[in-house]
Amino acid sequence: MLSEREVISTLEMVKNENLDVRTVTLGISLFDCASHDQAKTREAVREKIVRIGADFVAKCDRVGAKYGIPVVNKRIAVSPIAVVGASFSSGELVALAQTLDQAAREVGIDFIGGFSALVEKGAARGDAALMDAIPEALQSTQRVCASVNVASSKSGINMDAVWTMGRVIKETARLTADRDGLGCAKLCVFANIPEDIPFMAGAYLGTGEPDTVINVGVSGPGVVKKAVDRALAHDPGLSFDRLSEIIKRTAYKVTRVGELIGREVASELGVLFGIVDLSLAPTPNVGDSVGEIFQSLGLEGIGVPGSTALLALLNDAVKKGGAFASSHVGGLSGAFIPVSEDVNIAQSVAQGCLCLEKLEAMTCVCSVGLDMVPVPGETPAETIAAIVADEMAIGVINKKTTAARLIPVPGKAAGQEVEFGGLLGRAPIMSLRHMQGSAGFIRHGGRIPAPLHSLVN
Amino acid sequence: MSAQVAVTVLGTDRPGIVCEVASLLAGKGCNIDDLTQTVLQDEFAGIFLVSLPQSVGSKQLLTDLSTELAPLGLVPYVKSVQPPKPPGSRLQVEPFVVVCIGEDQVGLIAAVTCEMKRMEVNITNIRSVPGTAAFAHRVVTILEVDVPADQELQEVTAALSRIGEERNIQVTIQHKRIFEDICRV
Numbered sequence: 001m002l003s004e005r006e007v008i009s010t011l012e013m014v015k016n017e018n019l020d021v022r023t024v025t026l027g028i029s030l031f032d033c034a035s036h037d038q039a040k041t042r043e044a045v046r047e048k049i050v051r052i053g054a055d056f057v058a059k060c061d062r063v064g065a066k067y068g069i070p071v072v073n074k075r076i077a078v079s080p081i082a083v084v085g086a087s088f089s090s091g092e093l094v095a096l097a098q099t100l101d102q103a104a105r106e107v108g109i110d111f112i113g114g115f116s117a118l119v120e121k122g123a124a125r126g127d128a129a130l131m132d133a134i135p136e137a138l139q140s141t142q143r144v145c146a147s148v149n150v151a152s153s154k155s156g157i158n159m160d161a162v163w164t165m166g167r168v169i170k171e172t173a174r175l176t177a178d179r180d181g182l183g184c185a186k187l188c189v190f191a192n193i194p195e196d197i198p199f200m201a202g203a204y205l206g207t208g209e210p211d212t213v214i215n216v217g218v219s220g221p222g223v224v225k226k227a228v229d230r231a232l233a234h235d236p237g238l239s240f241d242r243l244s245e246i247i248k249r250t251a252y253k254v255t256r257v258g259e260l261i262g263r264e265v266a267s268e269l270g271v272l273f274g275i276v277d278l279s280l281a282p283t284p285n286v287g288d289s290v291g292e293i294f295q296s297l298g299l300e301g302i303g304v305p306g307s308t309a310l311l312a313l314l315n316d317a318v319k320k321g322g323a324f325a326s327s328h329v330g331g332l333s334g335a336f337i338p339v340s341e342d343v344n345i346a347q348s349v350a351q352g353c354l355c356l357e358k359l360e361a362m363t364c365v366c367s368v369g370l371d372m373v374p375v376p377g378e379t380p381a382e383t384i385a386a387i388v389a390d391e392m393a394i395g396v397i398n399k400k401t402t403a404a405r406l407i408p409v410p411g412k413a414a415g416q417e418v419e420f421g422g423l424l425g426r427a428p429i430m431s432l433r434h435m436q437g438s439a440g441f442i443r444h445g446g447r448i449p450a451p452l453h454s455l456v457n
Numbered sequence: 458m459s460a461q462v463a464v465t466v467l468g469t470d471r472p473g474i475v476c477e478v479a480s481l482l483a484g485k486g487c488n489i490d491d492l493t494q495t496v497l498q499d500e501f502a503g504i505f506l507v508s509l510p511q512s513v514g515s516k517q518l519l520t521d522l523s524t525e526l527a528p529l530g531l532v533p534y535v536k537s538v539q540p541p542k543p544p545g546s547r548l549q550v551e552p553f554v555v556v557c558i559g560e561d562q563v564g565l566i567a568a569v570t571c572e573m574k575r576m577e578v579n580i581t582n583i584r585s586v587p588g589t590a591a592f593a594h595r596v597v598t599i600l601e602v603d604v605p606a607d608q609e610l611q612e613v614t615a616a617l618s619r620i621g622e623e624r625n626i627q628v629t630i631q632h633k634r635i636f637e638d639i640c641r642v
Binding site: 001002004006007008009010011013014015065066067068069253256257259260 | 554556582584586597599601610611614629630631632633634635636637638639640641
């Protein structure tokens with residue numbers, strides 16, 4: 001028999017605090033579709049995605065209705081296309097991206113990830129072709145997401161790839177200039193990319209993954225904020241020990257929801273269940289923001305002094321609670337701080353609380369990195385690459401995942417606003433200091449060696 | 458031991474009721490196999506599943522209990538119990554929780570439960586509680602129900618939503634596991 005408190009508290013979390021399963025991502029390996037023949041590969045890719053993904057959306061909806069927990073996004077992640085299409089030219093890889101787009105449309109999902117390459121130690125022919133193909137692939141498709149891992153703690157930072165990606169980001173922005181550089185919102189540059197991320201734009205299915213698998217990303221900023229607000233209303237003098245405990249317990253509850261829904265969807269589809277990604281994923285809606293948690297805990301806005309410490313506390317508590325709730329935790333797991341996708345973070349930029357340098361500092365302790373950051377359209381490719389390199393260094397030295405999703409908005413300057421619509425949100429364009437100061441550095445190329453980890457300080 | 462009976466006892470709640478009933482049953486050689494009690498506001502109701510000794514019949518037990526419990530302000534009722542069905546013969550069901558939130562109104566429980574009867578949804582537990590901070594000035598009615606496995610959930614949801622719209626209340630139905638998984642380690 002359930003207690004009244006159990007029923008009512010669960011109902012409150014779902015109805016009033018925006019508890020949902022943010023994404024259920026179906027991973028599909030495409031390695032068995034690879035062929036030297038471009039047309040055969042494309043047909044095999046389309047057939048496999050449509051066959052396995054045909055009932056995916058309906059089953060997610062059915063499971064969501066059964067538990068009264070909406071599954072907001074249903075997505076597909078595929079094997080890195082640079083490997084699947086290793087023998088293809090960049091033009092042929094653009095065509096393969098269009099096939100992915102078509103298959104995604106056929107199964108009714110909004111994003112398909114995996115137009116990806118792993119080049120932390122160097123680029124093979126397919127990797128180079130894929131990086132070349134990214135701008136046109138993202139310009140000519142709606143649903144395809146791309147990612148490139150350019151660094152790892154064991155290999156260092158591939159600065160040739162970083163420089164390439166600086167140019168790729170600029171070119172992608174140029175080709176999608178009519179949509180404020182929207183193509184860049186579907187492109188992530190990573191250090192230490194995990195193989196099982198369910199969140200876009202970084203989702204791809206790693207080489208060590210099963211043929212088909214369900215990975216789940218939970219949400220929960222709204223639930224955490226309300227839990228903190230309730231506790232502080234009861235006792236405004238709560239210490240960080242108690243606040244951490246409250247966040248931990250809340251993360252536990254949120255994660256249990258993700259695991260339950262994910263396992264049932266996997267069972268219905270007859271595929272393996274992979275992981276729950278514990279990331280607190282905000283949306284541009286009021287009440288569903290990571291930034292609002294900062295305000296609840298006493299900061300004027302995210303970015304003011306204290307923000308890095310607070311984010312560290314939040315990230316750690318979320319991981320502790322979530323790790324207890326689920327047998328298999330993976331992906332990114334922490335708190336996302338995307339600028340445009342979080343209404344409160346975007347406001348902090350507008351109010352001058354948050355600058356790029358502070359955002360970068362916070363990425364040392366957040367789950368990903370510089371996410372959905374609009375920068376002036378005139379930013380040189382070298383500067384874009386240098387920002388990426390900085391972010392990669394944080395990941396490599398700290399043995400954590402970091403990513404950069406930068407959007408140089410064509411024709412717009414710092415302080416102007418850009419709107420991408422839907423979940424991608426809106427934000428003021430962040431200003432960059434010394435925009436011309438990195439060219440000499442970036443053009444050295446080569447690889448920044450992997451760091452020594454035995455002399456930690 | 459032979460037949461099993463259900464002994465129901467009603468009365469105004471106070472300390473000692475279970476002790477008094479259990480002592481009387483023990484004195485007659487009756488074994489209590491299972492029991493439950495509930496208190497609504499000040500009214501006590503207890504059900505005791507009891508195995509009777511060969512020497513005691515159910516009619517005799519009722520007569521004796523009525524006489525003995527009357528001075529204590531308690532009213533007994535005795536009913537024969539059918540042996541439980543073997544597990545394999547039971548209807549396949551899925552447990553759900555229905556929550557109705559809204560202003561108190563005449564006929565609300567009847568409307569919801571009659572719809573459930575029509576769909577052969579069995580209520581296993583029901584209670585109403587005053588609203589919480591989030592649902593202030595409203596009554597929250599919680600029903601734990603078993604939905605036949607072959608019953609389309611969509612139909613149950615639609616029927617409950619219709620009642621919700623007609624009566625201006627919020628009605629939700631969710632699988633029981635979500636409550637258990639969120640709230641229990």
